[in-house]
Amino acid sequence: MSNVETVVSEWLPLPDVAEILDVSVTRVHALVKDGSLLAARVGERSIRAVPAGFIDGDHVLDSLRGTITVLHDAGFEDDEAIVWLYTADDSLPGRPIDALREGRKTEIRRRAAALGW
Numbered sequence: 001m002s003n004v005e006t007v008v009s010e011w012l013p014l015p016d017v018a019e020i021l022d023v024s025v026t027r028v029h030a031l032v033k034d035g036s037l038l039a040a041r042v043g044e045r046s047i048r049a050v051p052a053g054f055i056d057g058d059h060v061l062d063s064l065r066g067t068i069t070v071l072h073d074a075g076f077e078d079d080e081a082i083v084w085l086y087t088a089d090d091s092l093p094g095r096p097i098d099a100l101r102e103g104r105k106t107e108i109r110r111r112a113a114a115l116g117w
Helices: 003-007 014-021 025-033 063-071 078-086 094-099 103-116
Strands: 011-013 038-040 047-051
Touching: 003 038, 003 078, 011 014, 014 025, 014 047, 025 038, 025 047, 038 078, 047 078, 063 094, 063 103, 078 094, 094 103
Parallel strands: none
Antiparallel strands: 011 047, 038 047
């Protein structure tokens, strides 16, 4: 089991994401490719899946895309970005993904940008 699999407790396979968002699986692949979503290969069959916390109701968490961009600019690969978002930070406190879900995107993006220096 990879590190990314251990930090995220709930994964959604891409077809499930498509159903939740009411879009095609092809569209979900496009969201991953353009950096609106992050996916990782997980499980015994190594299927591509998205952390469930990236979905807010029937849409992608609003603050996610910009945060992914900042993490990519800081040199993070997709798996590394997921691990960072899901790893608790005592100075927050909590996990960056939880802060994003609470609407604290400015603080999280500032921290993510600082990682690139």
